[in-house]
Amino acid sequence: MSIVKLVNVTKRFGGITALRGISLSIEDGEYVCILGPTGAGKTTLLRIIAGLVEPDEGEIYIEGRRVNGVPPERRNAVYMFQNFALFPHMTVWENVSFGPMVKEWSSEKIENVTSETLEMVRLGERRDAYPSELSGGMQQRVALARGIAAGARILLLDEPFGALDARLRVNLRTQLRSLVKDQGLTAIHVTHDQEEALMVADRIVILREGRIEQTGLPQDIYNHPKSIFVMSFVGGANFLDGVVSRVTGSGSTIEIRGGLRIRVSDTSNGAGERVVVGVRREDVSLGKSRKRGFNNLVGEVLDVMFVGGSIEYVVRLENDMTMLSRILLGEGSMAFKEGDMVIVSFHPSECHVFQYPERGLLKEIEAI
Amino acid sequence: MPEVKLVNVTKRYGRIIANDHINLTIKDKEYISVIGPSGCGKTTLIKCIAGIIEPDEGEIYIGGRLVNNVPIEDRGIGYVFQNIALFPHMTVWGNITYGPRVRGFPPEETEAIAREMIEMIKVTARVDAYPDELSGGTQQKTAVARALMTRSRLLLLDEPLGALDLKVRAALRYELRRIVKDLGLTALHVTHDQEEAMSISDRVVVMRRGRIIESGRPIELYMRPKKLFTANFVGEANFLVGEVKLITGEGSIIDLGDGMKILSRDRSREMGERVVVAFRPEFASLGRTCENALAGKMTSIIYSGDLVRLHVELPNGDVIVVKRSLRLYEPIPRAGDEVTVSVPPENILVYPYPERGLHRELSLE
Ligand SMILES: Nc1ncnc2c1ncn2[C@@H]1O[C@H](COP(=O)(O)OP(=O)(O)O)[C@@H](O)[C@H]1O
Ligand SMILES: Nc1ncnc2c1ncn2[C@@H]1O[C@H](COP(=O)(O)OP(=O)(O)O)[C@@H](O)[C@H]1O
Numbered sequence A: 001m002s003i004v005k006l007v008n009v010t011k012r013f014g015g016i017t018a019l020r021g022i023s024l025s026i027e028d029g030e031y032v033c034i035l036g037p038t039g040a041g042k043t044t045l046l047r048i049i050a051g052l053v054e055p056d057e058g059e060i061y062i063e064g065r066r067v068n069g070v071p072p073e074r075r076n077a078v079y080m081f082q083n084f085a086l087f088p089h090m091t092v093w094e095n096v097s098f099g100p101m102v103k104e105w106s107s108e109k110i111e112n113v114t115s116e117t118l119e120m121v122r123l124g125e126r127r128d129a130y131p132s133e134l135s136g137g138m139q140q141r142v143a144l145a146r147g148i149a150a151g152a153r154i155l156l157l158d159e160p161f162g163a164l165d166a167r168l169r170v171n172l173r174t175q176l177r178s179l180v181k182d183q184g185l186t187a188i189h190v191t192h193d194q195e196e197a198l199m200v201a202d203r204i205v206i207l208r209e210g211r212i213e214q215t216g217l218p219q220d221i222y223n224h225p226k227s228i229f230v231m232s233f234v235g236g237a238n239f240l241d242g243v244v245s246r247v248t249g250s251g252s253t254i255e256i257r258g259g260l261r262i263r264v265s266d267t268s269n270g271a272g273e274r275v276v277v278g279v280r281r282e283d284v285s286l287g288k289s290r291k292r293g294f295n296n297l298v299g300e301v302l303d304v305m306f307v308g309g310s311i312e313y314v315v316r317l318e319n320d321m322t323m324l325s326r327i328l329l330g331e332g333s334m335a336f337k338e339g340d341m342v343i344v345s346f347h348p349s350e351c352h353v354f355q356y357p358e359r360g361l362l363k364e365i366e367a368i
Numbered sequence B: 001m002p003e004v005k006l007v008n009v010t011k012r013y014g015r016i017i018a019n020d021h022i023n024l025t026i027k028d029k030e031y032i033s034v035i036g037p038s039g040c041g042k043t044t045l046i047k048c049i050a051g052i053i054e055p056d057e058g059e060i061y062i063g064g065r066l067v068n069n070v071p072i073e074d075r076g077i078g079y080v081f082q083n084i085a086l087f088p089h090m091t092v093w094g095n096i097t098y099g100p101r102v103r104g105f106p107p108e109e110t111e112a113i114a115r116e117m118i119e120m121i122k123v124t125a126r127v128d129a130y131p132d133e134l135s136g137g138t139q140q141k142t143a144v145a146r147a148l149m150t151r152s153r154l155l156l157l158d159e160p161l162g163a164l165d166l167k168v169r170a171a172l173r174y175e176l177r178r179i180v181k182d183l184g185l186t187a188l189h190v191t192h193d194q195e196e197a198m199s200i201s202d203r204v205v206v207m208r209r210g211r212i213i214e215s216g217r218p219i220e221l222y223m224r225p226k227k228l229f230t231a232n233f234v235g236e237a238n239f240l241v242g243e244v245k246l247i248t249g250e251g252s253i254i255d256l257g258d259g260m261k262i263l264s265r266d267r268s269r270e271m272g273e274r275v276v277v278a279f280r281p282e283f284a285s286l287g288r289t290c291e292n293a294l295a296g297k298m299t300s301i302i303y304s305g306d307l308v309r310l311h312v313e314l315p316n317g318d319v320i321v322v323k324r325s326l327r328l329y330e331p332i333p334r335a336g337d338e339v340t341v342s343v344p345p346e347n348i349l350v351y352p353y354p355e356r357g358l359h360r361e362l363s364l365e
């Protein structure tokens, strides 16, 4: 049974439609990441589940019960985790035992639940500290413990690590996932960090301009992006626009700027159609010689950049377009330098072909 | 000629030493990033250089001139503050020309420079738009243009991209570097994002608890971090504790216990010394591909796009991470499988065992 279900949910704020006909089912025990750019409607979606915002249209079910109109404090299973939502004048212990106290449980039960949850987030030793004496990461763990102690089964996490150091975030996200899984909780985690989503989610929902653009297993989203937007947002890629010049049984040829030709395995577009070819940076290799069966283009290395464990080469092709090639360190990655002439190779089966977007290519891939 | 030189700069807040004897020279036209855990003193450092706060001790030179006690407006700097946004009631144009206007500069000149800066930073929005009509990225670019209006050659940036989406940040960081290089500026960029620092800087400075613990070119810091803390802070790393067993012409052999040994080219430690061995997960490969082969058991697999991280438990219970590119099309073992992990001796880093213990030495909080 799905623990959270949205049917055709729409929400408008004046002239802005923040969510347009969203339907989504989340299973008990699932860890779902909602991924999308700023303004996509991610926060609004969580607030609707929490009951902080009422939708204009559509239904919301939690644990099988329709909850439209039910105020947040009566959606017991749901806990909207907010950064630094701790009571500053209360100790860690008092913060975490707050929910159980309000419920007037026996003091023994309050004691047990509170210590168990504090142990779970590994803060048992800091029970007497005040929030201001803790680091940002610890404060977040206290806030989580508070929700869990109060009996939450569904955690709504709105960019829970947004304000933290990048390195710390990497540690905390795996801890958070383990916690959710160990306790059999359900998590709906909003993020704009695609790597975070790829690493922790059972399933990813990509939101764009209030609509669900794609949902799927992380590796499926990465390997089979349905649109240019998804390919660009999750993982990033080189995008070459061109026209299909020939289609055969085994693939097609696409002519890009400057009359350069690219072979792709895809045959879904007819000759004469305007298309965009997406190639992942990590599917592009650089070498001194042509690779058999690959597309081989000549280029000049413009820049060599170092990006978190990988080397990224910026290469200018003969037609003045630039392509990026990314190679993991330890895999022969330091071979070229600025100014070197190289052969840029990528395989036809690794070319994703999309129809040319109505609103233009830039609109689909531009981040700024 | 804005070379910046800090000599023994120290700033205390009561018992907290926010900057503790900082010595740093930033060369003309150098792009430097400062990274370190939150609270380590990055903002304090940048504020000292800007003249927003005065250090308790030490000297600050900009372009050879001692600037202690010189007010901010006379230091010839452009400053993009942490979390201080544009003036909301002013347009893009109003924001950009604000500084020169209040200082009473000639309007024609101000206008000419403003046009140049807008061109430079590629603010594509209308100049009569208000901040709330702009995307976060465009607002931040406008803030950079505003800072550049002083025509200063030294740009100080405190988490300039901190409030933006990762995707936008990744795009803007290259823009920032391009602007700095095209205008021939010297830049000091404080960030909490290691990848940002590593990808755009000529040199990265690592701070911890008020001190500079090391600095170097990004690739050096990544491949040969001098400090254990840096190895952990600027990228993923595996850490194993052992003892130096033998030092030969080849390097040192470290005994990791439970029958495991590993060779490193590092020969700087002593026989019998307790050490920490570190290596990056991407330098580890599966199978016996060199003399350093560790046997273990796969415990879990985490995919992230084109990469996969394999968690391997060693006989002593330690878990190491192996990072592989899926593009290599190697078979990926399954959880429970017995595997061998190899790491070239060149990529094995060795550090003295920290006095305070490994866990505390690596702590990010
Ligand atoms: N309370 C509100 N009043 C007016 N507009 C709002 C409100 N909340 C959200 N919006 C608008 O709805 C859209 C989606 O916002 P939000 O859900 O916050 O997106 P995200 O979390 O993905 O950045 C945005 O255009 C935002 O400006
Ligand atoms: N005005 C102040 N008063 C008291 N303590 C301060 C003040 N400014 C900074 N600190 C302390 O100095 C240390 C360094 O702070 P800061 O330079 O802001 O660090 P960072 O920018 O690296 O996060 C922190 O412990 C902080 O709490």
Ligand SMILES: [Mg+2]
Binding pocket: A042, A043, A044
């Ligand atoms: Mg939001």
Ligand SMILES: [Mg+2]
Binding pocket: B042, B043, B044, B082
């Ligand atoms: Mg700061």
